[in-house]
Amino acid sequence: MRLFLERLLRCPNTKATLTKLVFVEVDGETIDGVFIGPNGFAYPIVNGIPRMLPDAFDLFPEFVLKYQNELNANGIEYRKVGSLSSAEHALKKRTQETFGYQWNQFPDMVEQNRKFFITNYSSVPEAFFKGKLGLDAGCGFGRHIYYSSECGATMIGLDYSAAIDAAAKVTNGKPNIHLVQGDIFNPPFADETFDFFYSFGVLHHLPDPLKGFCSLLPKVKRGGSAFVWLYGKQRKVLNGILEAMRFFSKRLPMSVLKPIALVLAVVDYYCVILPYKVVSTIFPIEKIFPVFKTGRFSIYTKLPFKITYADWFDRLSPPLRYYYDEHDLNEWVVAGNLKNERIQATGKFGWKLYGERE
Ligand SMILES: C[S@@+](CC[C@H](N)C(=O)[O-])C[C@H]1O[C@@H](n2cnc3c(N)ncnc32)[C@H](O)[C@@H]1O
Helix, strand or coil, X not given: CCHHHXXXXXXXXXXXXCEEEEEEEECCEEEEEEEECHHHCEEEEECCEEECCCCHHHHCHHHHHHCHHHHHHCCCCCCCCCXXXXXXHHHHHHHHHHHHHHHHHCCCCCCHHHHHHHXXXXXXXHHHHCCCEEEEEXXXXXXXXXXXXXXXCEEEEEECCCHHHHHHHHHCCXXXXXXXXXCCCCCXXXXXXXXXXXXXCCHHHCCCHHHHHHHHHHHEEEEEEEEEEEEECCCHHHHHHHHHHHHHHCCCXXXXXXXXXXXXXXXXXXXXXXXXXXXXXXXXXXXXXXHHHHCHHHHHCCCCHHHHHHHHHHHHCCCCCCCECHHHHHHHHHHCCEEEEEEEEECCCEEEEEEEEC
């Protein structure tokens, strides 16, 4: 963790500034340490990443064991702090477990990610990012933050799960990327810190997506931008079938879910996607039926098998998936008091929402 990030961080619970204790430092970067806030709140810094969650010490028992003496000597309470009901807690834990597992199993950067970042997910052109300070809320294994930083932004990546450790490997110490493990509902930053935030494919997995969006907005400066990508309601039948499958799959352990995702991916890729690819090289399907241009085949034929596999896991595992239409997103614009808003469909998969803070 570098000084740049340290200066931006606040206690997620009290919003107060933090005091840092350093246990291991390399070349001026804190590798292991603790942030101490008021009222007994403390957050470990583990493997160079600040873990700004109330129960963060529970996630790193080895860290607690290793630094027991230092923690005790400084009177740091590493018990759980929080007030969630057991149902809320179980939901958050499953979200944390599935995505942490998923992105450490499938941290695959493919060259098409850059194009998809701009054309499918982002509502702004590449030039937008240059010289700005941005937040990638729910950065996962880091595919989007990698490119937003390449486009010239200094980026902070926030994620709730161990996906943040996969992101650290993918972004590999890039000087304009800084990573934090934390919760969108309690972002560990002062208000009006960022020029923009984006959140792609994340908020629809939260128990209250609009609340998550509204927790992020104050972190952006007035006049700053917010843009998100969310699942669309348009594919009613497919979404219905998927939700019926998910009724069972979201309860399964990861070790069972992974082979199921593999079987579905093999069938999907070798029986549907590849044949479509072969036929479309002989017969110009997408020219004759433009509706296929924005469909899933058009995307998956350009991607390697491993992405189909990762995406089947992604469909089946998270505890929650909400779907949206234009009307819903107009309500977000009103709730967020946004100006200069744009709402665009990305095929039938989802929606891009862009707006600026009043
Ligand atoms: C489907 S993944 C998308 C990751 C990334 N945006 C991408 O498109 O590759 C959703 C991510 O949101 C993260 N997430 C879920 N709930 C969160 C929360 N409350 N706060 C921060 N991140 C969260 C998950 O850990 C996961 O990495």
